[in-house]
Amino acid sequence: MADDKHPSHLLKALQEREKKGSLRQLKSSFPPIDFCSNDYLGFSKQAILNTHLEPFQGHRSSAGSGGSRLISGNIPFTEETEQHIALFHHAEAALIFNSGYDANLGLLACLPQKNDLVLYDELIHASLYDGIRLSYATAYKFKHNAIEHLTELLNRHSNAFQTIYVVVESIYSMDGDDAPLLAITDLLKHYKNVFLIVDEAHAIGLFGEQGRGLCQQLGIEQNCLARIYTYGKALGTHGAAIVGSKILRHYLINFSRAFIYTTALPLHSIQSIRAGYSALVNSTEQRQQLKENIALFQKGVKDLKGFIKSYSAIQCLVLGSNASADSVEQKLAHHSIYAKAIKSPTVKEGSERIRFCLHAFNTAQEIEHLLTLLHE
Ligand SMILES: Cc1ncc(COP(=O)(O)O)c(C=O)c1O
Numbered sequence: 461m462a463d464d465k466h467p468s469h470l471l472k473a474l475q476e477r478e479k480k481g482s483l484r485q486l487k488s489s490f491p492p493i494d495f496c497s498n499d500y501l502g503f504s505k506q507a508i509l510n511t512h513l514e515p516f517q518g519h520r521s522s523a524g525s526g527g528s529r530l531i532s533g534n535i536p537f538t539e540e541t542e543q544h545i546a547l548f549h550h551a552e553a554a555l556i557f558n559s560g561y562d563a564n565l566g567l568l569a570c571l572p573q574k575n576d577l578v579l580y581d582e583l584i585h586a587s588l589y590d591g592i593r594l595s596y597a598t599a600y601k602f603k604h605n606a607i608e609h610l611t612e613l614l615n616r617h618s619n620a621f622q623t624i625y626v627v628v629e630s631i632y633s634m635d636g637d638d639a640p641l642l643a644i645t646d647l648l649k650h651y652k653n654v655f656l657i658v659d660e661a662h663a664i665g666l667f668g669e670q671g672r673g674l675c676q677q678l679g680i681e682q683n684c685l686a687r688i689y690t691y692g693k694a695l696g697t698h699g700a701a702i703v704g705s706k707i708l709r710h711y712l713i714n715f716s717r718a719f720i721y722t723t724a725l726p727l728h729s730i731q732s733i734r735a736g737y738s739a740l741v742n743s744t745e746q747r748q749q750l751k752e753n754i755a756l757f758q759k760g761v762k763d764l765k766g767f768i769k770s771y772s773a774i775q776c777l778v779l780g781s782n783a784s785a786d787s788v789e790q791k792l793a794h795h796s797i798y799a800k801a802i803k804s805p806t807v808k809e810g811s812e813r814i815r816f817c818l819h820a821f822n823t824a825q826e827i828e829h830l831l832t833l834l835h836e
Contacts, residue, residue, distance in 0.1 A: 523728075
């Protein structure tokens with residue numbers, strides 16, 4: 461279809477997507493039974509802002525922060541919250557970003573330098589990948605969770621680069637499986653100037669003491685140069701923090717463009733992050749309920765082929781095409797269940813899937829209903 465108001469590429473690209481069944485479209489109403497959101501503990505549904513709000517402490521209006529952190533958008537409450545985050549995650553310092561996407565982009569774009577190497581798992585989130593693309597460093601991917609491949613790349617390249625960064629997620633967003641973090645930290649001990657970066661987006665709230673994350677559960681927090689905690693998932697709000705040393709924080713304040721050149725989060729956002737952390741401390745029951753729900757779901761799908769091995773809240777059934785993923789999504793929606801078809805190009809062609817996110821608030825009845833439909 462010709463259109464002289466737009467560059468020709470726009471319509472062509474959209475038409476190609478449509479042909480492949482991979483056109484993305486916004487929806488604003490969803491089937492009511494939630495097996496889709498990342499609100500694993502149900503914090504966003506509990507309106508945590510109302511129950512855990514810190515006092516305003518005389519700060520100016522929270523509607524907007526009025527500028528970037530380096531100009532007029534920095535308030536004592538934000539820095540106090542960063543200290544609280546650092547303490548909670550057993551780190552020297554933390555720096556809040558406006559989203560997990562910004563944090564990952566802002567970290568990876570400024571940390572690795574021209575003579576450095578980034579080795580990243582092939583399934584890392586787009587935000588980490590985009591950051592790597594913005595940096596001037598050389599970058600190679602290693603096969604998903606393949607410690608042998610990572611070892612081979614380290615052996616091949618460790619002498620040729622000044623510094624090497626290894627980038628992984630503790631729980632992978634699209635597969636739900638976990639990185640072999642203990643094996644990775646053991647491996648990295650054999651090399652000099654190799655630094656580990658772990659995105660804990662899908663682990664905060666679910667693993668570790670009071671939901672501190674998988675690095676804490678495994679005792680490897682201090683082996684990481686940087687850990688990223690995002691607040692749009694189990695914390696039920698939005699924003700993110702990069703946690704690490706004081707020097708790292710100072711470096712990011714000076715060089716991370718995604719931090720420097722953007723309006724800071726407003727007070728109410730910082731308050732909701734703080735409220736999320738307060739809620740975490742008292743979330744043992746929700747975590748236990750979520751564990752039980754995951755166990756119930758896994759027992760029910762044991763005999764079904766195509767599930768990716770995962771012990772997290774993300775459970776994926778690979779269906780192999782956009783059309784089959786769509787048709788399962790639609791069938792479930794027909795029964796009021798919302799689970800999302802994850803299609804190519806978000807995932808590799810052939811690995812299109814339906815992604816179930818389990819929550820503490822899903823009832824046994826909802827899970828049984830879903831299992832019955834999956835077995836039909
Ligand atoms: C692993 C991972 N990292 C980072 C992000 C981005 O976080 P945010 O949604 O806060 O931008 C996501 C979001 O989907 C994610 O899954």
